[in-house]
Amino acid sequence: MPDLGLEVLWKGKNFARLLGSLWVALRISLIAALISVAAGILLGGLASRKQSVFSVILRVWLGIIHIMPQMVLLFLMYFGTTRAFGWNLSGETAAIIVFSLWGTAEMGDLVRGAVSSIPAIQRESAEALGLRPFQVFRFVILPQAVRRLIPLSINLITRMIKTTSLITLIGVVEILKVAQQIIEANRKASPNAAFGVYLTVFVLYYLACRPLSLAAKHLEKHWG
Amino acid sequence: MDWGYIQNVLPLYGKAAWLTLRTGAAGILLAAIVGLLCAAASHWRVPVLRRITAAYVEISRNTPLLIQLFFIYYGLPKIGIRTRPEACGILGLAFLGGGYMTEAFRSGIEAVDRIQEESALSLGLTRTQTFLHVILPQAAAISAPAFMANVVFLMKETSVFSAVSLMDLMFTAKDQIGLYYRTAENLFLLVGAYLLILLPLSLLGSVWERRLRYAGFGT
Numbered sequence: 001m002p003d004l005g006l007e008v009l010w011k012g013k014n015f016a017r018l019l020g021s022l023w024v025a026l027r028i029s030l031i032a033a034l035i036s037v038a039a040g041i042l043l044g045g046l047a048s049r050k051q052s053v054f055s056v057i058l059r060v061w062l063g064i065i066h067i068m069p070q071m072v073l074l075f076l077m078y079f080g081t082t083r084a085f086g087w088n089l090s091g092e093t094a095a096i097i098v099f100s101l102w103g104t105a106e107m108g109d110l111v112r113g114a115v116s117s118i119p120a121i122q123r124e125s126a127e128a129l130g131l132r133p134f135q136v137f138r139f140v141i142l143p144q145a146v147r148r149l150i151p152l153s154i155n156l157i158t159r160m161i162k163t164t165s166l167i168t169l170i171g172v173v174e175i176l177k178v179a180q181q182i183i184e185a186n187r188k189a190s191p192n193a194a195f196g197v198y199l200t201v202f203v204l205y206y207l208a209c210r211p212l213s214l215a216a217k218h219l220e221k222h223w224g
Numbered sequence: 225m226d227w228g229y230i231q232n233v234l235p236l237y238g239k240a241a242w243l244t245l246r247t248g249a250a251g252i253l254l255a256a257i258v259g260l261l262c263a264a265a266s267h268w269r270v271p272v273l274r275r276i277t278a279a280y281v282e283i284s285r286n287t288p289l290l291i292q293l294f295f296i297y298y299g300l301p302k303i304g305i306r307t308r309p310e311a312c313g314i315l316g317l318a319f320l321g322g323g324y325m326t327e328a329f330r331s332g333i334e335a336v337d338r339i340q341e342e343s344a345l346s347l348g349l350t351r352t353q354t355f356l357h358v359i360l361p362q363a364a365a366i367s368a369p370a371f372m373a374n375v376v377f378l379m380k381e382t383s384v385f386s387a388v389s390l391m392d393l394m395f396t397a398k399d400q401i402g403l404y405y406r407t408a409e410n411l412f413l414l415v416g417a418y419l420l421i422l423l424p425l426s427l428l429g430s431v432w433e434r435r436l437r438y439a440g441f442g443t
Contacts, residue, residue, distance in 0.1 A: 005302060066376070067422045068415065069383035071394055076411055083407040158286070165288035166384060169394075176294065183298075195302035198295045202287055209286040 005192030021178040025164035032099030040107020048115040078170045091172035114145035147223040154216035240396040248382045251317025259325025284323030297388040332367030372429030
């Protein structure tokens, strides 16, 4: 049995630190997901009406998000806007902004898709009963669209969690950075720590994402 | 915007873009092969292999590429498996993409009506012939949109290659910003280079998808 460098994890608070830094990544994706869901429902609802400006905005926005790698968007936010506008952004804030912009566009598209899948007669009947457009959306359309939306938005959140691994490259101290620190600090005592620690990071990400994608798959089958 | 500077660094970006394209294409090709093999294994219900591919798909789809690369590049050498940066990038992309490609092909194969396979078998075709000549061509048409979406997605994912010391577009941009503090010029070049690579791919994908839809495939 070769030395896998796993013993490093049990030294001091190493494992707790690793878990704590995973929380940094999870927190960023949770905040961004909350913003995205709220803003996405609003944008998607507005864009689902025919010939609205919002549907053009959503299309262009989505096009940009789909073409540019998230890494580039993070760079633009972190290095570009800070230089252009002279403000100061921490890596964490930049990540939350980029993820929210990305998530809002995707969520908006999902909402629009789900809304347009609901038969027109639902809207027409509600309007005939005298509901205002907002009331139609809030009380008639949205409740029916939610079942389709939940698994899709869980998938989006899973993708966000995976993408948070990139933020180490704009200087946020998250799990990959902490892993590097642990490996560096124990270079002499356990030279093979890189294997064990990176394997642990790998497994932790898997454990964070797998339940979510499992839930999404289950709900999709159940409700789809 | 300093155009003289842009002209000076343009060759650097050309080289980096070529690296991104080269490693991306190789990784995507490998991913497609892996995906096809895994989809075939799951279609034929090969006893043990089927379980392994199912586990592989879950693992590759539920972990980030950056972590996979770190494990391959920094972790595996400790147990004696060493890869050069470029091979590591391609390998990581193939590992991640294989999972996504498996799903794309599998859903295409599943969508082909079962009677197609039964008819082909009853006509005396072997199982391999049935798969290659009857099921796959129909499945390919259905899988095409998902396949192209994966190609664009994987090309975008190459942007983390700089973390395993590959001198790709991200690396070049970060390096130049660090050295000369020319943020605007370098971000402009970075976005331009990715647009040049990804816009044609994405357009090709949507044109292809529309054609297949009008041809009546995959409905």
